[in-house]
Amino acid sequence: MSDHVHEPSALGGPMLGDGVSTDMVIELRYRPLGDVLLAEVPLLADATPGSVEVLDGDVDLRWIEVDGVELLAALRVVHARERWRDPAFPLRSLVPLDDLVARADRLAGDSLAARARALVTVQHRASRAALARDVILPRRCPPVGSSMDLVRALLLVAEAVEAAARLSLGHDPVRTIRLVAAVREAAAVLRQSQGRPAPGASVGALRLVAGGVPLSVSERIALRRLLDQTLDVALWPRVAGDLVDLAGRIAPWVAMSPLSVE
Amino acid sequence: MTRPTRPTRPVTGPTADGDVDRPPTLEEIEGYAAAVRRAVVRSFSGRPPLGGFSADDVAQEVVLRFLEAPVRVMRAYREPWVFARVSATSRLVDLGRRDRVQRGEGVRLVDTSSGTRPRRVAVWLDAPTARSGDAHDDLRLTEPQSSVEDVVLDRLAVDDLLASLSDADRRLVEYVDLLQFSVTEVAQMEGLRRETVSRRLAALRRSLVDAVGQVAP
Numbered sequence: 001m002s003d004h005v006h007e008p009s010a011l012g013g014p015m016l017g018d019g020v021s022t023d024m025v026i027e028l029r030y031r032p033l034g035d036v037l038l039a040e041v042p043l044l045a046d047a048t049p050g051s052v053e054v055l056d057g058d059v060d061l062r063w064i065e066v067d068g069v070e071l072l073a074a075l076r077v078v079h080a081r082e083r084w085r086d087p088a089f090p091l092r093s094l095v096p097l098d099d100l101v102a103r104a105d106r107l108a109g110d111s112l113a114a115r116a117r118a119l120v121t122v123q124h125r126a127s128r129a130a131l132a133r134d135v136i137l138p139r140r141c142p143p144v145g146s147s148m149d150l151v152r153a154l155l156l157v158a159e160a161v162e163a164a165a166r167l168s169l170g171h172d173p174v175r176t177i178r179l180v181a182a183v184r185e186a187a188a189v190l191r192q193s194q195g196r197p198a199p200g201a202s203v204g205a206l207r208l209v210a211g212g213v214p215l216s217v218s219e220r221i222a223l224r225r226l227l228d229q230t231l232d233v234a235l236w237p238r239v240a241g242d243l244v245d246l247a248g249r250i251a252p253w254v255a256m257s258p259l260s261v262e
Numbered sequence: 263m264t265r266p267t268r269p270t271r272p273v274t275g276p277t278a279d280g281d282v283d284r285p286p287t288l289e290e291i292e293g294y295a296a297a298v299r300r301a302v303v304r305s306f307s308g309r310p311p312l313g314g315f316s317a318d319d320v321a322q323e324v325v326l327r328f329l330e331a332p333v334r335v336m337r338a339y340r341e342p343w344v345f346a347r348v349s350a351t352s353r354l355v356d357l358g359r360r361d362r363v364q365r366g367e368g369v370r371l372v373d374t375s376s377g378t379r380p381r382r383v384a385v386w387l388d389a390p391t392a393r394s395g396d397a398h399d400d401l402r403l404t405e406p407q408s409s410v411e412d413v414v415l416d417r418l419a420v421d422d423l424l425a426s427l428s429d430a431d432r433r434l435v436e437y438v439d440l441l442q443f444s445v446t447e448v449a450q451m452e453g454l455r456r457e458t459v460s461r462r463l464a465a466l467r468r469s470l471v472d473a474v475g476q477v478a479p
Contacts, residue, residue: 029318033292033325034299038318057304076317078300112292116325119318148447155437178293181342185297188343189304 022128028095030080030120032104035200037080039095041131044073055137057189057198058083059091063133070133079200086199090136094126144195145233153243154187154230157223160251164214172212179208183227190230202230215250222246291332294342299325301346324349340432431466438463 029038044050050064050073062074075091083089084097103120129135158180165176182205189198206227209220226243229235247254286294299321306317327349328335339345427435437443438459445463449456 031299031318031321034296034303034321036299036303036318036321038303038316076303076306078303112288112295113329115292116295116329117322119322148443152443152447174287174289177290181293181297184341185300185343188301188341192304 023125024128024131026095026124026126028100028120028122028124030097030100030104030122032101032107032118032120033115035078035080035082037077037095037097037100038075040074041072044071044131054194054196055090056196057193058200061136071128072131072133072136077200079204082200082203094130094136096124145236147190147193147195147236149240150230150236150243151187151191153240153247154183154190156247156254157243157250158183158187160247160254161214163251163254168214171214175208175210175212176214179205179213182208186227186230195233197231197233199231202227219246219250285333286336291329291336294332294336295325295328297342298328298346298349301343302350304343305347305350320350427466431462434459434462435466 024041024043027040027042030036044064044066045062048064050062051070052060052062054060058078060076061072063070064073065071072094075095077083077091080097081101084092086092100120100122103122104118107118107120109115109118161176161183162180165171165173165180182201186198186201186205189201206224209215209224209227211220213220215223222242223246226239226246229239302321302324303317306320324346328345335345339348434448437448438445445460446456448454449459
């Protein structure tokens with residue numbers, strides 16, 4: 001079984017700025033394990049380093065200026081499937097992710113090693129106009145916030161869930177470790193996302209708040225709501241406070257002193 | 263090169279139910295591998311390509327490295343992104359070495375009182391002096407004058423020791439040196455005195471520097 005699909009381009013090579021051939025080839029690479037999409041427009045990406053714009057904790061875009069117009073040269077998206085579910089996601093119309101995911105599903109291997117190696121590469125074609133920054137991101141990026149308190153609160157919640165699991169007999173350990181890991185990952189991503197939200201990581205964690213974890217129904221509802229609200233930077237200060245309160249309800253002893261230094 | 267001896271203290275397992283002996287399930291291993299890949303790709307966020315190494319190249323090598331000994335890695339690194347950071351930097355070192363060999367360059371050597379040795383600097387646990395807003399700055403990935411290899415050689419040297427820390431100490435290290443909270447912030451977060459956290463970190467750093475010393479040729 002092949003763990004690598006490559007669709008060679010049947011397209012002619014576009015000429016940069018020739019004013020005649022306006023389509024450009026985008027090389028797409030999708031890794032199903034990790035749900036990571038990387039793309040590059042070779043004609044642009046090899047030109048100059050350009051400028052990198054971090055859209056949020058999941059997405060960054062590299063732009064190259066050609067004739068006074070910023071064009072998309074490369075992109076990286078983590079939690080791609082999650083992002084493509086959002087109708088307003090700016091790259092949705094540019095990259096046919098559903099096609100990549102369908103190809104990846106056909107590659108699903110029997111072994112973890114095969115799934116880890118699985119890679120779908122496709123050469124896609126887009127008009128030069130579709131690569132313009134003004135088309136992809138007609139609005140400027142939303143304002144950034146200070147994620148410090150939010151990160152701290154998420155770590156505290158992860159600690160509280162873990163602590164609650166130690167005292168709970170009826171929970172599912174696999175679901176619990178996945179939730180704890182996802183919340184920690186969201187915290188780590190938010191810490192490093194330069195004050196921008198991390199929708200993929202946050203929603204990824206949100207989806208794991210389900211039965212089997214050592215939380216009551218009301219605690220699960222509250223955690224889902226708060227993780228959803230991490231997508232809005234303006235809500236971060238209040239969400240951080242609410243998460244700390246929630247951690248206190250889940251495991252009061254952790255919220256009081258989560259780190260015991262000898 | 264002699265690596266520090268792995269301590270005998272049992273390390274915390276990756277399970278959420280406190281059962282350190284339960285081996286992780288295949289689903290847990292796959293989830294960890296996926297998180298490792300995401301973390302490596304994220305470590306390239308906001309940066310142009312590094313010397314021809316794409317994020318995918320490095321991420322794939324790190325994932326495959328994890329799959330060589332998943333249980334051991336998961337027991338040593340509770341957080342996938344911590345393993346991803348350490349391992350990604352290590353892979354960059356390997357790729358950098360390969361690149362230098364292909365260019366006909368040799369290893370970088372410096373003269374020391376104990377003779378000529380590979381150039382290394384002990385910066386692994388240096389706390390950031392100013393908030394940069396980017397927790398990956400300590401990887402020095404984009405600074406042409408700094409050497410990822412130098413930094414990472416010491417990281418690898420303390421790798422085992424880091425895995426041997428107690429949960430509390432390891433979290434302290436993670437908060438300050440990986441998430442780049444300041445000592446004051448961590449003290450506030452945990453309801454401890456700043457001096458207590460600072461003193462504990464200093465002790466940890468001393469032990470890690472000692473570990474680096476043991477690796478000297």
